[in-house]
Amino acid sequence: MAGIVVVFDFDKTIIELDSDNWVVDELGATDLFNELLPTMPWNSVMDRMMRELHAQGKTIEDIKEVLRSAPIHPRVVPAIKKAYALGCDLRILSDANMFFIETILDHLGIRNCFSEINSNPGYVDEEGRLRISPYVDFHSSPHGCTNPCPPNMCKGMIIARIQASIAKEGKKRMIYLGDGIGDFCPSLKLKEGDFMMPRKNFPVWDLISQNPTRLRAEIYGWTDGEELEQVLLKLIEKISVEERNSIQLLTADCKFESIPLAAHEALPPPLKVHQ
Ligand SMILES: [Mg+2]
């Protein structure tokens, strides 16, 4: 479906946990990480942690090895491959970093499924140390968003940019999947006809539950990779059927032709999270 853009958060949405925590914990640096966290933004702590790990002799290959072992639900990769095979435009919007995400996607063999990855820059410098920098330079030009967005990234602004760029390509509908506090702001940018897929009982779910009237998109929750696959594929099917029906209406030449029954009847009604 060329008319569908699916935007995935990465940590705790595609993979089961937070990639930053996973790397720090697996390389035995949890204590220092927790010590630094109250003193500077998360993203800056990660850059500092990479310096510490490099000083301790940990190599890029050590980091890659840890990333390749990050747990992922067995239905997530098939769901992504299927959505891609159906022609959806898949993108990632994450507050992790490019290096972690690309390493994991390459390992999973699904890098080519995504047309765009929006995340904090991450690159290996000439000394072989991983550098992580903020997506938004919050010292020189803070994003100024009043929603609960971290200083280095407002996902809502990135969604607005994607919406503006895809608007040039004609009518498109968006499905957004996420779990975290930072996924709330983009959920507010979604339009009528779009779908928000918050992970149930995670921070974004709680924020949406407290502010259901602020969303224009229909809300479909999911708990794990299996439900993620089921709900995502049913929403893609639902949109496909609606588009087919509207094309048939357009080509019916004003004759009152019967409209095929929607094939998406198996999909439960959208969640009324405020009830
Ligand atoms: Mg997340």
Ligand SMILES: [Zn+2]
């Ligand atoms: Zn924001």
